[in-house]
Amino acid sequence: MQLKSYVLAARLEDIVDAANTRLSRMPHHRFTLVHSDDRAARGAKSGLDLKVLDAWNGHKxxxxxxxxxxxxxxxxxxxxxxxxxxxxxxxxxxxxxxFIDEGFGTLDEDTLHQVLDVLDSLRAHDRTVGLISHLPELRRRITQRLHISKNIDGSTLTHLTEAAE
Structure with a gap:
């Protein structure tokens, strides 16, 4: 393993530990991230791979x-x-x-509500969370919004303070 890969792998382990602390607070407590030393291309050890341990079946x-x-x-x-x-x-x-840019469209309705609950808990602990999305459900749930409109003359920013119906 190259020195730079070794250093990055050590840093990744710290991030994975911190991420697992966060992941354990999310719904279902199903996944744990596992740092992996799996081989990269041509058999080289990269040390920069991640797997998830699935608590529902015990497999990585x-x-x-x-x-x-x-x-x-x-x-x-x-x-x-x-x-x-x-x-x-x-x-x-x-x-x-x-700031979270999209990804919300891949979520089913129940998961979307669970994710928004997690994000609400972050906001409750003095963290500002900006969501970038086009989903109508987010418009209904998020009361403080910035709407950006593009046109030929440039962009316009509008601050909206009520949830849309």
Whole structure:
């Protein structure tokens, strides 16, 4: 394993630990991320692979086998875990804002509500969460919105403070 891969793998382990703390607070407590030293192309050890341990069947599986909703939870946990690590290494300087661009369209209705509950809990703990989406369900649930309209003369930003009906 090359030195840079070794260093990155060590950092990834820290992020995975922090992500698993976040993932354990999400609905169903089904998945745990596992850092893997699987071989990369041509048999080289990359040390930068992730798998998920599925508590429902006890098997490790590749992250590319996750459904849209499962993938969303794992990605959100990884983003929050990375933010936690950066915050800890920046002397406690908090990263208070998180932007999530789409991905909501891959979620079924129940999973969407569970994800929004998780995001609401982040907002309740002084974190600003910006969602970028086109889903009508989000328009109904999110009361503070920015609407961006594009036209030939440029873009217009409108601040909306009530949920759409």
């Amino acid at each position: 599986r590749h992250t590319d086998t996750l459904s849209g909703g499962e993938s969303f939870y794992v990605s959100l946990a990884l983003a929050l875990g990375l933010a936690d690590i950066v915050t800890a290494e920046a002397g406690g300087q908090a990263l208070d804002t998180l």
